């Protein structure tokens with residue numbers, strides 16, 4: 001008997017692996033397309049710094065070999081952090097972001113990380129809703145920061 005057709009198109013097959021040196025132009029282009037590059041953060045310097053600390057947690061998702069998604073994950077011994085979560089604009093709403101975050105959570109859990117922290121701009125209601133659907137909730141804390149090394 002033939003199985004019934006699925007009610008919606010299946011999600012594309014995302015392969016997730018650590019960042020490789022040749023990925024840099026495509027990764028930076030993806031971050032620019034996703035609006036994640038800020039004037040005060042040089043993305044090339046951000047990549048170089050990440051490659052000195054837990055480079056195996058710098059995740060790249062590919063579709064048919066092409067870079068389609070990223071997540072820069074880290075564990076500082078107390079909390080896990082996720083930066084540069086990005087899915088190519090033409091590939092959003094296909095569960096790729098969810099899959100990348102599931103992989104990040106599995107890798108952090110395997111290291112004994114008890115909690116993930118991440119920061120989303122309060123005006124970015126769509127991304128907040130994405131994280132809410134993945135089980136994340138706002139903490140009662142004010143994010144503070146201090147720049148130690150200017151990029152520009």
Ligand SMILES: CC(C)(COP(=O)(O)OP(=O)(O)OC[C@H]1O[C@@H](n2cnc3c(N)ncnc32)[C@H](O)[C@@H]1OP(=O)(O)O)[C@@H](O)C(=O)NCCC(=O)NCCS
Pocket residue numbers: 034035036084085086087088091092093094095096097098099119120121125126127129130131133
């Ligand atoms: C945020 C982002 C990574 C989400 O990736 P995605 O692959 O589109 O998300 P998914 O398809 O896995 O969505 C998972 C769930 O969140 C929902 N969702 C995703 N984006 C949403 C949005 N903008 N508004 C409301 N809900 C959203 C989906 O509908 C889905 O819900 P469901 O469980 O009911 O099906 C992607 O939109 C992106 O790259 N945005 C630009 C970069 C960015 O802002 N990154 C975050 C930096 S903090």
